[in-house]
Amino acid sequence: MPEFFQFLVSGLTIGAVYALVALGFTLVYNASDVVNFAQGEFVMLGGMVTVFVHAAGVPLPFAALVAVIVSVVLGLLLYWLAIAPARGASAVSLIIITIGASILLRGAAQIVFDKQFHKLPSFSGDTPVQILGAAVQPQSFWVIGGTAVMVLLLYVFLERTLLGKAVLATSANRFAARLVGINTTTIMALAFGGSAAIGGVAGILITPITLTSYDVGTLLALKGFAAAMLGGMGNPLGAVAGGLLLGLLEAFGAGYISSTYKDAFAFIVILSALFAAPQGLFGRRTIERV
Amino acid sequence: MLAALRHRYGILLVLAIVIAVLPLAFPSSYYFRVASLVWVSAFAAIGLNILMGKAGQVSLGHAGFFGIGAYAVAIGPTHLGVPSLAAALLGCVLSALLAFLVGRPILRLKGHYLAIATLGFGVLVALVITTESRWTGGPDGISVMKLTLFGWRASGSDTWYWITGGLLLAGTWVALNLDDTPTGRAFRALHDSEIAARVTGVNVNRFKLQAFVVAAVYASLAGSALALMNGFVNPDQAGFLHSIELVTMVVLGGLGSVVGSIVGAAVLIMLPQVLTVFQEYENLMLGFIIIVSMIFMREGIVPVLSKFMTGRRA
Numbered sequence: 001m002p003e004f005f006q007f008l009v010s011g012l013t014i015g016a017v018y019a020l021v022a023l024g025f026t027l028v029y030n031a032s033d034v035v036n037f038a039q040g041e042f043v044m045l046g047g048m049v050t051v052f053v054h055a056a057g058v059p060l061p062f063a064a065l066v067a068v069i070v071s072v073v074l075g076l077l078l079y080w081l082a083i084a085p086a087r088g089a090s091a092v093s094l095i096i097i098t099i100g101a102s103i104l105l106r107g108a109a110q111i112v113f114d115k116q117f118h119k120l121p122s123f124s125g126d127t128p129v130q131i132l133g134a135a136v137q138p139q140s141f142w143v144i145g146g147t148a149v150m151v152l153l154l155y156v157f158l159e160r161t162l163l164g165k166a167v168l169a170t171s172a173n174r175f176a177a178r179l180v181g182i183n184t185t186t187i188m189a190l191a192f193g194g195s196a197a198i199g200g201v202a203g204i205l206i207t208p209i210t211l212t213s214y215d216v217g218t219l220l221a222l223k224g225f226a227a228a229m230l231g232g233m234g235n236p237l238g239a240v241a242g243g244l245l246l247g248l249l250e251a252f253g254a255g256y257i258s259s260t261y262k263d264a265f266a267f268i269v270i271l272s273a274l275f276a277a278p279q280g281l282f283g284r285r286t287i288e289r290v
Numbered sequence: 291m292l293a294a295l296r297h298r299y300g301i302l303l304v305l306a307i308v309i310a311v312l313p314l315a316f317p318s319s320y321y322f323r324v325a326s327l328v329w330v331s332a333f334a335a336i337g338l339n340i341l342m343g344k345a346g347q348v349s350l351g352h353a354g355f356f357g358i359g360a361y362a363v364a365i366g367p368t369h370l371g372v373p374s375l376a377a378a379l380l381g382c383v384l385s386a387l388l389a390f391l392v393g394r395p396i397l398r399l400k401g402h403y404l405a406i407a408t409l410g411f412g413v414l415v416a417l418v419i420t421t422e423s424r425w426t427g428g429p430d431g432i433s434v435m436k437l438t439l440f441g442w443r444a445s446g447s448d449t450w451y452w453i454t455g456g457l458l459l460a461g462t463w464v465a466l467n468l469d470d471t472p473t474g475r476a477f478r479a480l481h482d483s484e485i486a487a488r489v490t491g492v493n494v495n496r497f498k499l500q501a502f503v504v505a506a507v508y509a510s511l512a513g514s515a516l517a518l519m520n521g522f523v524n525p526d527q528a529g530f531l532h533s534i535e536l537v538t539m540v541v542l543g544g545l546g547s548v549v550g551s552i553v554g555a556a557v558l559i560m561l562p563q564v565l566t567v568f569q570e571y572e573n574l575m576l577g578f579i580i581i582v583s584m585i586f587m588r589e590g591i592v593p594v595l596s597k598f599m600t601g602r603r604a
Contacts, residue, residue, distance in 0.1 A: 035402055035405070038582050054320075064351065082371065082581050082585070085585050086584065086585045086588070089400070089584065089585075089588050090588075092342075092348055092537070092541060093541060093584050093588055095405065096534075096538055096541055096580060097580070097581050097584045097585070098579030099534050099538075099580070100538075100576075100577045100578075100579075100581040100584065101577060101581060102565055102577070103573055103576055103577035103580065104573070104576075104577025104578055104580075104581065105577070106577075107571065107572065107573025107574030107575070107576070107577055108574055108575055110570070110573065111570055111571065111574065146558035218530065218531075220407065222413065222530065225406060225409075226406060226410065229402070229406045230404065233402055233403075260421050261417065261421060263413075263417055264413075264414055264418075265418045267411075267413050267414050267417075268410075268414065270406065270407070270410050271396075271407060271410050271411065271414075274395075274396075274399060274403055274406070274407050275395040
């Protein structure tokens with residue numbers, strides 16, 4: 001039983017990060033129909049920028065703030081320089097553009113920073129907390145708590161503010177949103193900036209546990225994408241559920257079945273889920289219009 | 291020459307001439323090698339283009355089949371005592387079988403769901419190759435026995451230039467012929483409108499599956515050829531980035547255009563060779579070029595150019 005709880009906690013921790021990446025995907029996808037494969041690079045940037053700014057002598061909270069700002073600026077640049085000029089391109093072309101952007105960001109990170117692995121100090125020490133026989137890293141609480149706060153903030157923003165409602169309106173029907181006077185271009189830029197911020201925060205939270213390097217973004221993007229799919233593309237709550245589920249599957253799969261195939265579980269489950277429910281777990285059934 | 295590219299045999303003739311004449315301009319064996327790489331990648335891209343450009347289905351995991359072909363010729367001769375060519379054939383059969391089994395449920399999906407499913411499939415193949423190190427040598431890769439035919443060993447970049455060039459010609463010929471068969475017409479109907487195709491009596495699922503299997507066999511053959519040429523394989527050849535590279539070749543060259551796939555492959559293979567001057571900046575430049583070309587040449591290089599040429603003449 002203690003090991004069950006151990007797996008549960010580590011699954012929820014890594015699942016929280018997948019959830020944040022998936023949430024970023026969903027935000028951008030809803031506002032602009034773009035599947036942003038560069039989402040994982042913001043997680044990398046969050047971690048790397050914090051590490052290097054912190055190493056330059058800036059206190060951790062400020063370094064983290066700088067990292068989030070850098071992520072947001074790059075997210076906005078991605079939208080203005082690469083996505084906006086390609087308006088009207090096919091879905092595959094847009095996917096290739098974002099993959100190009102992720103290769104570019106990775107290439108830039110490898111020049112600006114380096115190719116080493118880097119670690120951040122844990123936010124509140126490294127003494128494990130004993131819960132139900134499992135040793136839990138204090139950083140896990142930061143990751144899970146931080147994710148919960150982000151999800152709550154996003155919820156409040158979307159449901160309780162005028163700007164948030166404009167985002168929802170844009171994702172429901174872009175044309176209708178424009179008709180009622182919403183500047184959908186601004187909303188899309190906002191979505192890219194917001195998802196970059198979410199990715200950056202995820203990177204900052206997880207780096208003390210998993211380390212970071214210039215190339216951690218790809219696998220995170222793949223798994224975040226998978227989580228978003230699992231939850232039904234475009235559904236924010238589904239994205240969070242999908243992320244947590246994916247993390248748990250990975251942790252239990254690695255713990256009870258095979259740790260060498262840890263990364264495989266995610267994809268096996270996604271394939272089976274898609275075969276059984278082609279619209280995702282929480283996706284709505286869509287009827288095609290002829 | 292450009293007018294010739296409008297006819298099926300014209301394309302084949304021009305391609306054959308290019309393959310035959312190009313070596314005259316090669317100052318060193320390094321050029322033979324780069325050109326062979328282009329031919330092999332173009333071969334795989336042409337196959338993928340049948341799936342993407344003709345049948346209108348995307349695959350983000352196609353390098354998985356490439357990897358199966360590559361590892362078939364690596365494992366066959368050393369572990370199982372199967373001759374290289376037979377192993378390549380075995381790789382094709384295995385890829386086709388796998389594509390057939392996986393394709394059935396995968397191709398029912400649409401859009402982004404199809405993208406993630408194929409992507410997941412590709413990642414799984416790469417993971418198996420990386421993990422089963424007893425057979426595959428793990429992340430470090432494994433060396434491949436040279437191709438031997440009746441006592442003659444295929445080695446040297448110029449030899450492989452002609453082998454891969456011949457392979458590309460054959461692959462181009464098959465892909466071009468496909469256009470004028472009932473299957474090719476069904477593919478195009480599928481691409482334009484799946485529903486309309488279904489209504490006119492096209493068995494949509496069967497033709498999608500056919501395109502998937504054909505594309506898988508192309509990729510597998512290309513993988514085998516590359517592995518035999520290099521005498522070495524590693525899991526990167528089955529990896530996600532290689533899948534993306536293949537898709538980029540197809541889209542960059544032009545969806546549905548056979549010539550486009552060759553041009554796309556040439557651009558994507560030669561760029562890094564040119565960019566090695568910048569070394570550190572290779573990824574940065576590659577990403578930049580992908581973005582810029584997708585923004586400014588959305589339909590792909592060959593369709594844009596041909597439109598430009600015909601537009602000027604009119």
